[in-house]
Amino acid sequence: MAVPTPPAAQHDRGLPAPPAGLKAWLTSPAPASRTQARLGRFYRGWRGFVRNPAAMAGFVIVLLLLVVAASADLIATHSPTVAGDLRTERLLPPGGEFWLGTDDQARDIWSRIVHGSRVTLVVVLLVSVISMPVGLAVGTVSGYAGGVVDAVLMRITDIFLAFPRLVLALAFVAALGPGIENAIIAIAITAWPPYARLARAEALQLRGADFIAAAKLQGASPLRIVAVHIVPMCMPSVIVRVTLDMAGVILIAAGLGFLGLGAQPPQPEWGAMVASGRRFLIDQWWVAAMPGAAIFIVSLGFNLLGDGLRDVLDPKAAER
Amino acid sequence: MSAENAAGTPPLLDVKNLSVRYPLRSGVVEAVRGVSFVLGRERLGIVGESGSGKSQTGRAILGLTPQPGIVAADRLRFDGIDLLSLPPREMRRLRGRRISMVMQDPKYSLNPVMTVGAQIVEACRVQKLAGGRAAKDRALDMLAAVKIDDPRRVFGLYPHELSGGMGQRAMIAMMLVGEPDLLIADEPTSALDVTIQLEVLKILDELVATRGMGLVFISHDLRLVASFCDRVLVMYGGRIVEEVAAARLGEAGHPYTRGLLGSAPRLSGSVHPLPVLERDPAWLA
Numbered sequence: 036m037a038v039p040t041p042p043a044a045q046h047d048r049g050l051p052a053p054p055a056g057l058k059a060w061l062t063s064p065a066p067a068s069r070t071q072a073r074l075g076r077f078y079r080g081w082r083g084f085v086r087n088p089a090a091m092a093g094f095v096i097v098l099l100l101l102v103v104a105a106s107a108d109l110i111a112t113h114s115p116t117v118a119g120d121l122r123t124e125r126l127l128p129p130g131g132e133f134w135l136g137t138d139d140q141a142r143d144i145w146s147r148i149v150h151g152s153r154v155t156l157v158v159v160l161l162v163s164v165i166s167m168p169v170g171l172a173v174g175t176v177s178g179y180a181g182g183v184v185d186a187v188l189m190r191i192t193d194i195f196l197a198f199p200r201l202v203l204a205l206a207f208v209a210a211l212g213p214g215i216e217n218a219i220i221a222i223a224i225t226a227w228p229p230y231a232r233l234a235r236a237e238a239l240q241l242r243g244a245d246f247i248a249a250a251k252l253q254g255a256s257p258l259r260i261v262a263v264h265i266v267p268m269c270m271p272s273v274i275v276r277v278t279l280d281m282a283g284v285i286l287i288a289a290g291l292g293f294l295g296l297g298a299q300p301p302q303p304e305w306g307a308m309v310a311s312g313r314r315f316l317i318d319q320w321w322v323a324a325m326p327g328a329a330i331f332i333v334s335l336g337f338n339l340l341g342d343g344l345r346d347v348l349d350p351k352a353a354e355r
Numbered sequence: 356m357s358a359e360n361a362a363g364t365p366p367l368l369d370v371k372n373l374s375v376r377y378p379l380r381s382g383v384v385e386a387v388r389g390v391s392f393v394l395g396r397e398r399l400g401i402v403g404e405s406g407s408g409k410s411q412t413g414r415a416i417l418g419l420t421p422q423p424g425i426v427a428a429d430r431l432r433f434d435g436i437d438l439l440s441l442p443p444r445e446m447r448r449l450r451g452r453r454i455s456m457v458m459q460d461p462k463y464s465l466n467p468v469m470t471v472g473a474q475i476v477e478a479c480r481v482q483k484l485a486g487g488r489a490a491k492d493r494a495l496d497m498l499a500a501v502k503i504d505d506p507r508r509v510f511g512l513y514p515h516e517l518s519g520g521m522g523q524r525a526m527i528a529m530m531l532v533g534e535p536d537l538l539i540a541d542e543p544t545s546a547l548d549v550t551i552q553l554e555v556l557k558i559l560d561e562l563v564a565t566r567g568m569g570l571v572f573i574s575h576d577l578r579l580v581a582s583f584c585d586r587v588l589v590m591y592g593g594r595i596v597e598e599v600a601a602a603r604l605g606e607a608g609h610p611y612t613r614g615l616l617g618s619a620p621r622l623s624g625s626v627h628p629l630p631v632l633e634r635d636p637a638w639l640a
Contacts, residue, residue, distance in 0.1 A: 245458055245459075248419065249526070249530075251419060251450070252455060252530070253450060253455075253481050253533070254447040254451040254482055254533075255447070267469075
């Protein structure tokens with residue numbers, strides 16, 4: 036092609052020049068390099084994602100949450116824990132000085148919600164980081180080993196699945212003692228069984244694959260086969276599932292906080308804030324409603340994002 | 356027999372009365388029934404129709420008979436080592452480094468989410484041959500040895516980015532990186548284009564010849580095996596019905612072998628009616 040080389044293509048090892056414009060370069064049906072092809076695929080996935088308004092809304096909400104959590108100290112107008120003047124600043128309605136009103140300790144609700152986003156994010160991240168490897172390990176070992184190992188591990192999984200998650204988490208927190216760390220551990224303990232099930236189903240399919248036989252032929256030990264060949268294949272579906280579960284994790288964390296078993300006062304945790312506002316629900320509705328709205332919006336955001344990600348990441352769903 | 360060793364050292368592979376049985380709910384399936392052969396550092400072909408037990412024989416030698424199969428033999432020795440009584444850990448040490456196997460279809464026998472290079476490096480690491488840079492160099496050398504023009508580029512490619520012929524070459528590279536003494540090739544060219552088949556076979560032949568390996572070549576293509584191997588075993592219903600030197604395949608005596616030869620299409624003249632394989636239940640007895 037005799038098109039003049041646009042600046043974007045000059046890194047491109049002097050291969051045929053794409054038509055002018057970054058968009059045309061990204062959507063070119065004949066990518067000139069692997070990098071271009073890869074970026075193009077990413078771009079098409081992104082376009083599909085943007086076209087889905089619900090997913091985009093979820094993405095924006097989660098992005099906002101991240102920004103708010105990162106810059107909580109700048110955004111918050113007051114201290115989240117230090118009380119104001121108890122005589123004049125208690126239970127004030129939303130207004131100019133206190134944007135979302137104040138609670139019964141004369142603390143600014145807006146600042147507490149902003150700081151509470153950090154607690155929520157920490158809970159979500161830590162629960163994912165703890166429960167995903169556990170679920171993956173149990174599921175892949177169970178699926179690959181089969182026989183007695185499979186039976187034992189899956190019955191343990193069944194026992195965990197037999198309880199409602201919040202009830203089981205409650206029992207664990209009650210045993211471990213209240214506190215945000217213990218709440219995270221308790222939620223993680225109740226979160227892994229679905230991942231184990233998912234990973235096991237994939238491992239069962241892979242177990243008979245030829246490339247697993249090839250790995251055996253090279254003398255790889257069962258542990259090595261699971262770690263090197265099976266776990267990476269199970270990752271995508273488990274990651275999508277974890278994203279979809281994040282909203283549930285937020286709700287359970289808030290539920291534990293509401294029951295007084297999660298974050299302890301004066302830590303600003305949304306569930307605990309709703310619980311403390313319960314007493315003033317009729318006359319000072321904003322004390323409970325504001326953190327409640329935060330829980331609602333953020334879990335909705337994670338749900339929408341998870342759905343959108345699944346549509347983009349799963350090529351079978353995208354064709355429809 | 357060519358494998359009878361005058362020097363008194365044990366043959367590379369010594370199989371006597373090997374049988375593979377599968378006890379299933381519907382009864383016992385006997386996949387291999389009393390197969391015996393001896394292999395030196397030579398090229399042995401095993402031919403037969405589907406279900407004749409040729410692949411099962413190969414898998415039994417490597418100890419990879421799937422559950423619930425039962426392998427039994429009077430003797431199953433590799434280089435003097437009794438494979439049947441070997442503990443799993445020792446068996447794993449043998450696989451890849453001393454016995455290796457090339458499988459049928461590179462589409463399925465290469466891990467789809469690992470690059471070709473990473474898989475060969477992984478093979479090195481499993482066999483504790485080399486790690487890090489040394490393993491990478493070794494993988495690149497091996498890719499060059501299977502006549503891949505641009506080993507550096509192919510090293511970073513995923514299996515779906517390779518053609519069938521390239522994939523099978525990568526597979527051969529992966530299986531030969533441990534420099535085994537015995538290679539079992541289970542229909543290595545069946546999934547390939549006819550024009551690529553000969554190319555891959557030539558590479559395989561060269562590697563086997565230069566490295567002095569023993570080769571068991573499993574195929575259903577009688578003529579291919581005859582042109583490629585020193586000796587041919589013809590299997591039917593889990594038994595060896597005939598053993599013949601490849602050069603004298605035309606003089607094969609067994610009616611089944613004659614039937615197989617007769618069924619091969621000819622370019623000159625038309626054959627009417629088309630020959631049909633005759634199967635005599637007496638051969639199974």
